[in-house]
């Protein structure tokens with residue numbers, strides 16, 4: 254039987270940064286199991302690439318603890334490794350004066366988190382983002398930056414592959430709990446049985462299913478939401494210098510369709526948060542399986558019991574239609590014309606944890622332990638930003654379990 258002292262299920266940013274942290278602390282037997290032929294083929298390689306800067310998150314939450322620290326660590330990592338990093342900041346603009354109280358609350362949360370933010374008036378906004386529109390005031394975050402998620406993932410993979418104490422097993426899907434042998438637990442995988450002392454479940458959109466294999470996470474279910482993007486045509490990318498975001502509905506975990514200048518100079522618009530019917534349902538039918546029916550039933554239950562989900566389910570699918578998508582985008586930018594927006598192949602799935610007892614969308618990262626396993630549930634945005642700081646907190650837990 255193959256074995257490692259610490260086995261990590263999932264080669265996304267959470268799994269790879271944890272493996273890196275464990276190796277940096279002297280661990281010499283770490284294996285990462287990834288079901289795909291490469292790392293980062295799901296959320297970690299399909300996101301906006303924004304390094305958030307501690308604006309949105311409730312005080313005391315795991316997100317608030319790790320976002321800003323993660324932002325600074327990821328910037329340092331990109332500089333050290335020579336990876337693309339665009340430090341153009343972000344503005345959050347209001348569509349009406351009714352949004353000003355939320356803007357002020359987010360300003361307060363950001364200051365409490367130690368973020369470098371300022372409220373600016375329309376005149377000051379014009380200096381920062383000349384084409385952005387706002388109603389009265391906007392929030393300027395100087396620390397928000399953009400990286401290339403794929404470049405970061407490839408760099409983390411290369412570090413892991415070069416480390417003597419580490420193994421990356423690709424095409425290795427965890428199928429279930431295996432028998433214990435000689436004091437070691439084991440998992441059954443598509444590459445055979447693998448022994449471990451501690452297993453970390455960092456399997457993203459499948460984290461609830463993997464947790465259930467160990468009798469954990471039973472109070473939760475992950476529901477997939479589709480994040481579609483469009484883009485500005487190349488002649489109009491000058492309309493955006495950094496990132497332009499709306500004031501979100503802070504009762505929900507989604508930030509609203511926004512503009513982001515990427516490290517290649519392309520300006521993405523999105524993502525949406527449209528209820529999807531499969532954990533990897535990237536196309537209309539692509540990635541659908543037998544689970545679609547139970548996802549649909551779960552959506553229907555939430556629709557009935559949760560008014561916040563109901564508003565998302567009613568408003569987001571309209572964004573498949575260009576007119577509704579354009580209306581949202583045009584609230585953020587003056588001078589935006591329908592012909593400025595082109596389709597984009599970029600799409601991601603945002604797996605959102607739902608508490609099945611309260612029917613609430615869970616807002617924070619969740620950690621649950623089952624014996625010798627630690628389950629990372631709900632590693633939603635800003636988990637990419639947070640990852641290097643979150644990895645340190647995860648490593649503390651893992652090492653205490655050995």
Ligand SMILES: Cc1cc2nc3c(=O)[nH]c(=O)nc-3n(C[C@H](O)[C@H](O)[C@H](O)COP(=O)(O)OP(=O)(O)OC[C@H]3O[C@@H](n4cnc5c(N)ncnc54)[C@H](O)[C@@H]3O)c2cc1C
Nearest residue numbers: 263265266267288297300301303427457480601633636638
């Ligand atoms: C559209 C979109 C935009 C986003 N924008 C941002 C942003 O701008 N900034 C930000 O900070 N965050 C953003 N996020 C969130 C961020 O991308 C995620 O929080 C983060 O990537 C989660 O990482 P992960 O490692 O938990 O999951 P993943 O990247 O999904 O990795 C999990 C891995 O586990 C593997 N796996 C699953 N099941 C098994 C199994 N049984 N056996 C073996 N392997 C398995 C999967 O194949 C996958 O590779 C965005 C997300 C989306 C979808």
